[in-house]
């Protein structure tokens with residue numbers, strides 16, 4: 001199962017269209033989670049996850065942790081905001097620090113960094129942008145993927161102006177290629 005995570009608040013927007021295209025092209029079971037829908041709190045940096053083995057917050061992330069652990073691959077999409085990921089995606093990534101302290105998963109070489117329950121899962125990242133700065137958003141998500149020791153299979157930065165990315169054949173074709181790549185990496 002491929003888990004799509006979309007950090008755009010616009011259901012009709014470009015980021016969602018791209019994540020959906022990637023999942024469709026992968027041609028296997030998938031689920032798309034819109035972070036805007038799941039009541040996602042901020043990481044407070046309290047480190048209770050280190051001592052208690054879970055995040056103290058009971059919110060949308062509680063269910064998403066399970067989905068992240070259970071999935072076979074992941075596609076993360078963020079709109080590019082100020083050359084970075086959206087706040088929703090940043091919160092999802094920050095809250096995911098607790099995954100390393102749930103008591104299972106591949107050990108990190110550095111003990112204080114906890115374990116790596118997402119290790120080796122194929123992961124792709126994408127970002128939609130009007131004009132400039134998409135590299136920053138992609139880099140941040142790539143760092144998240146690498147921190148979790150996931151298998152980074154590729155990225156897509158989609159420059160779409162203020163228009164609809166669905167009308168950009170080359171970009172949509174890149175999204176389909178990314179979907180096929182992630183499917184290949186799952187085998």
Ligand SMILES: Cc1cc2nc3c(=O)[nH]c(=O)nc-3n(C[C@H](O)[C@H](O)[C@H](O)COP(=O)(O)O)c2cc1C
Pocket residue numbers: 008009010012013014015016078079080081082083084128129130131132133160161162
């Ligand atoms: C808060 C905010 C910050 C943005 N920052 C940038 C930016 O740094 N560079 C850019 O070209 N577009 C920027 N944009 C435009 C979005 O990247 C663009 O509209 C993108 O398609 C949004 O994704 P969506 O269609 O999924 O909502 C910004 C938009 C918002 C709302």
